[in-house]
Amino acid sequence: MTSPIIISLDAMGGDHGPTVVVPGVADYLRRHGGEGVRFQLHGDADRIEAELARHPTARAVCDVRHTDKVVAMDEKPAQAMRRGKGSSLWNAIETVKAGEAHAAVSAGNTGALMAISKLILRMSAPGLERPAIVASWPTLRGVTAVLDVGANVESDAEQLVEFAIMGEAFHQAVHGVERPTVGVLNVGSEDMKGHEEVREAARILREGGLGLAYHGFVEGDDIAKGTVDVVVTDGFTGNIALKTAEGVARFISTLMREALTSDLQAKLGAFIAMPALKRMGQRIDPSAINGGPLLGLNGIVVKSHGGADAKGFGNAIRIAVDLARSGYLDKVSRNLGRLAALEPLTSPSDAPMQDAHS
């Protein structure tokens, strides 16, 4: 490692501000070493310094950049764009644009972070209205990247292919899989299933010579099975699939808690099985997968969950560092260039005309 990787942090973002961001840096250093990584912390210098005093490992690799201004968690994106200049969130992104930092991490308001990131960094994928968000989804085989999970409400075939390109590079960089497999989410696995956008995206991925390991269509239950490394879908479907899954997971854990506290015998059994149940809990610990990069920007920005704890924020930092180190942006821009060169292939008149049940 020659020159250090600089990660810019919005120290005031999220529900807890510096009291999670600074311990998050310390947690990152403890778990991942963090050799050759330094941090810029944007926000209230007094509050940040007070936290740094309690975390000497973080203190050694952090520089503080003071600002009084903060984007509120409930501020509307349009308002944040107009009034957010000079805030901790804004400055964290601005240093990426200026080349002073390799990536930014914020647990701030998602809408504001997307709007300000887009305003400052601009989109690199020309078809995208706004950055795509990728979710790291725990599966039977490890982790699957699912995108978009909420930013782009409607996506045409070309955008779906852009998601495939970005998701592949993300998974490679962060999960260390050399040749991630890619699937397009659909209502069936046969070629003629689904609406025109997914069929056309599948055709480009299959025939476009983009060099991705394209698996084919996958269905909803393939996500948790881990059938492929990267699942591509429009932001509407992806957001609903993700929140539906969160709802189901919470439903089952509520039922389980109720069952295991329902009477004395159940409580005794639960007590005895507790070490095993705890190990299981670790496999679906949200902190271990926290950190959703905003993809499609000219720069690396990672969104941490607003309520994440230090371990979760530390994981979001790890994702930012992995993306910064991996040459992710170069790889994506190279592949987006190859996609643009395919233009003639994407004419909709080539699309198969059969409907879902023919």
Added chain:
Amino acid sequence: MTSPIIISLDAMGGDHGPTVVVPGVADYLRRHGGEGVRFQLHGDADRIEAELARHPTARAVCDVRHTDKVVAMDEKPAQAMRRGKGSSLWNAIETVKAGEAHAAVSAGNTGALMAISKLILRMSAPGLERPAIVASWPTLRGVTAVLDVGANVESDAEQLVEFAIMGEAFHQAVHGVERPTVGVLNVGSEDMKGHEEVREAARILREGGLGLAYHGFVEGDDIAKGTVDVVVTDGFTGNIALKTAEGVARFISTLMREALTSDLQAKLGAFIAMPALKRMGQRIDPSAINGGPLLGLNGIVVKSHGGADAKGFGNAIRIAVDLARSGYLDKVSRNLGRLAALEPLTSPSDAPMQDAHS
């Protein structure tokens, strides 16, 4: 009860044919009494009679209609339409059309069942390309009806409103809720979120004077919370949400089984807590919610899962009986008539123009 309710059964459908269908009738009678209900069983008379001989309660209320012909579980819908005439599936639907039966139940091939039902019975909702399927989803508050979960790949605003009307009547008939609440599935709960189809559907439901208890937009995690009784969505999103949820539930139960058998101590704890875990399992038993009606037809057709057991098939029968008894078809056709009268309201130029993040 004056004249009996007649339910027509495709005795050859599903993975097990008469060996599940006949015990399914017996299970229905045992759990739900079945007073005033009689059955027509379509299929191989010898095989059906052999099963009936083992189930005297079923024998007393069943008439057998012989046919040699069967639609295979893997037959393509187009082929089934051409060659299916006279099959057990076809005849079960035909008796509904002829007024000899009040409803049909089949565990046969979904695509064939939909195509043949549509061909024989015709759609009652003019905007629908094919029948909508409703899923009964277990929630913290009971059961929520989610539709469409797979039949219609693209749905405009009017179709979403038709789903709301059909879902409300279904939930009322089958789950006995007098005034079910209805929500439209979206990526956020604010009025300006989502694409034009959902915003326009929401506007018609809110302002159209259809008399439904319209709650507003709901998100993916609201399904398992049971926020509303009926969740309306297009068939693409609904199918993916349902299969994603099934995948997550299977993932968690696999992890749990692995955890609770991982060592001796865990096995002991699981053994002691087993009665409580079994009670929990009953709350999410797929047999207890099996049976998805095909909505939007001029007649009642209920699809049972191909792999359902006798208890599951019995529940599909219960749903068919409840729909037949409730005046479901009259109610839906009355409300679809009111929707048609609203036509001028549905002009897209009235739709709000804001996008998801304004």
